[in-house]
Amino acid sequence: MPCSLCNSTTRNFQFVKDRSYVQCTGCKAIFLSSEYHLSPKAEKQRYSLHNNDVEDIGYIQFVQPVIDRIKLDFDTESLGLDFGCGTGPVIASQLKLSGYNLKLYDPYFEPDKEVFKGKFDFIVCCEVMEHFQDPLKEFRLLRSILQTEGKLYCKTEVWDDAIDFQNWHYKNDLTHVIFYNKETLNWLKQNFEFSKLEIEKDYMVFTA
Numbered sequence: 001m002p003c004s005l006c007n008s009t010t011r012n013f014q015f016v017k018d019r020s021y022v023q024c025t026g027c028k029a030i031f032l033s034s035e036y037h038l039s040p041k042a043e044k045q046r047y048s049l050h051n052n053d054v055e056d057i058g059y060i061q062f063v064q065p066v067i068d069r070i071k072l073d074f075d076t077e078s079l080g081l082d083f084g085c086g087t088g089p090v091i092a093s094q095l096k097l098s099g100y101n102l103k104l105y106d107p108y109f110e111p112d113k114e115v116f117k118g119k120f121d122f123i124v125c126c127e128v129m130e131h132f133q134d135p136l137k138e139f140r141l142l143r144s145i146l147q148t149e150g151k152l153y154c155k156t157e158v159w160d161d162a163i164d165f166q167n168w169h170y171k172n173d174l175t176h177v178i179f180y181n182k183e184t185l186n187w188l189k190q191n192f193e194f195s196k197l198e199i200e201k202d203y204m205v206f207t208a
Helices: 040-050 057-073 090-097 113-117 135-144 182-191
Strands: 010-016 019-024 030-032 079-083 101-105 120-126 146-155 196-199 204-207
Touching: 057 090, 057 120, 057 146, 079 090, 090 101, 090 120, 101 113, 135 146, 182 196, 182 204
Parallel strands: 079 101, 079 120, 120 146
Antiparallel strands: 010 019, 019 030, 146 204, 196 204
């Protein structure tokens, strides 16, 4: 199967728990083979089980580094988008408590695509990009709705060769279909013409 991000060839990577994974020879992303992707109905049911509570202290602490960085980079006059917000838009909720203005989008739970008619100063994509079955399409969309010098904040676990993929917990979620490493992130920066990429401990920031 060709890479669904950069269209390079892929090679067999690993077969784990009755599922096969391939790795791109170009951008180095790892993919769950498409025949193992969940149907939209099954995917939505699984997301419904996440049931993130906007007042969950543990999850708020989990995303706090992203919230703090947004507050450092932008004031409350800026317009943001929580992309893939799910059932509990925790980051958007916390920022709104501080006076920020954010719109929500989720293909299952906030599916109004009218939000894409505008442009945003910042976009939050928290624990979302690993779910992209068509990552090229999704990143094209995200890049197109960012203002000049806008920022895209992403949070996902980044894979590298030091991680034992067989025992890596992050691959076990049946809705996680793509895994990024630093080479993949740099490919995104270059090919979507972001001016800057910052890879922090808990998140990454692409600047338009």
